[in-house]
Amino acid sequence: MTRSLLVLIGTLFAIPAYAVDNYTIDPTHTWPMFEVNHLGYSTQRGRFNKSSGKITLDVAARQGSVDIVIDANSLDMGFAKWDEHMKGEEFFNVAQYPTIRFTSDKLIFDGDKVVGAEGKFNLLATTRPLTLRVDNFHCAPFPLTRKMHCGADITATISRTQFGMAKFVPMVGDEIRLYSPIEADKD
Numbered sequence: 001m002t003r004s005l006l007v008l009i010g011t012l013f014a015i016p017a018y019a020v021d022n023y024t025i026d027p028t029h030t031w032p033m034f035e036v037n038h039l040g041y042s043t044q045r046g047r048f049n050k051s052s053g054k055i056t057l058d059v060a061a062r063q064g065s066v067d068i069v070i071d072a073n074s075l076d077m078g079f080a081k082w083d084e085h086m087k088g089e090e091f092f093n094v095a096q097y098p099t100i101r102f103t104s105d106k107l108i109f110d111g112d113k114v115v116g117a118e119g120k121f122n123l124l125a126t127t128r129p130l131t132l133r134v135d136n137f138h139c140a141p142f143p144l145t146r147k148m149h150c151g152a153d154i155t156a157t158i159s160r161t162q163f164g165m166a167k168f169v170p171m172v173g174d175e176i177r178l179y180s181p182i183e184a185d186k187d
Helices: 002-014 080-087
Strands: 021-025 033-038 042-048 051-058 063-071 099-110 113-123 126-141 148-159 172-186
Touching: 051 172, 063 113, 099 126, 113 148
Parallel strands: none
Antiparallel strands: 021 051, 021 172, 033 042, 033 172, 051 063, 063 099, 099 113, 113 126, 126 148, 148 172
């Protein structure tokens, strides 16, 4: 009996314990942005000033999930009249669709580093598959709080017409480059 108990205890300690860490997105260091070609003259940029979300990360098992919610009404083009126009029915239609969302249950790893996230992007009530590229992924205790903190830079490209945002195509580009610094604190 004693020997069986020792074998059982030894087996339990031999099973690797994977820690799933939960993180909350830091809205002060996460700014989803986009770029679009404007009539072939220039690249115009906009950003969203409010975002939230959760990330789960299990580096040992190379698994995790992401849920990022963007407040569409926080759109900032740098000029109030332009903000109003872009928030209207022809583009983001924030009155009817107040949020933009990316969710993923499949993180892509290169060793211990997250290098991508395959998921779904919802814009204007249309959901399509989207893969985010993740660069500069890094986790370490944050110097001011000593809490574990992760950050990265994310990029992706979408076709806005696939989400029903077709106004002024092709004068205003269909291809939209999405990018954002993103940081999150361990719960």
